[in-house]
Amino acid sequence: MEFEDDAFVLAARSHGDTGAVVDLLTAQHGRRLTYVPGGASRKMKPHLQPGSRVRVAWRARDDSQLGSARLEPSGDDVSQLFDSAVALAGLSAAAAVVQGALPEREAEPGVFAAMEALMPALTDDAVWPAVFIRFELGLLGSLGFGLDLESCAVSGIRDDLAWVSPRTGRAVSRTAGAPYADKLLALPPFLLGSQAAVVEGDVGHGLALTGHFLEAWVFHPRDKPLPPARDWMIERLKRSGLL
Structure with a gap:
């Protein structure tokens, strides 16, 4: 063959x-x-x-x-990223997450396309962390674990979605989720529409969101931890004031 x-x-x-x-x-x-x-x-x-x-x-x-x-x-090769330690950390994390999440010999054109979209974004440290979160959401979706962020799991409304259930991966509105806020995952607004700006705290909340479901639905069932490279990336983002 x-x-x-x-x-x-x-x-x-x-x-x-x-x-x-x-x-x-x-x-x-x-x-x-x-x-x-x-x-x-x-x-x-x-x-x-x-x-x-x-x-x-x-x-x-x-x-x-x-x-x-x-x-x-x-x-283009990765040498264009050599001047940014944080971008290199993001690239290493993306590769490690894909390597750990995907089984061998199963076609995943959607994941390949997500990598293609992430690569050019890595040249801009102000942009790529948000793209990385979308990349991880896309990876979850390709593996059959897509999050449902279209409407509130409690009321069915589509407005003011602010949380995600850590158990079901479904969005929850701000009002419906308020009594349980300490048990829910924050949903950054930029994940709900391409026009929403990324504000302070969004990257941290987004990485916590995708990290939770990658760990719970992809890595834990295979007796694997999340890749250390992902933790190193988060630490680099924190040090650089990008988290």
């Missing part, structure tokens, strides 16, 4: 003297762990950083095997 596809590098580790085992998110063939001959070379290492965009030519005797792949750089 063989295919060619676009892909993002999620992780890579040396294997033997010259090769590397690379975890890829492909556009049409899902997450793939594959052996890359020459992946440990100086020429290839810069293109095996998490978030690097590549073109992959993969082959194996059958689809269940590790297989081997030839990778070629495609598009």
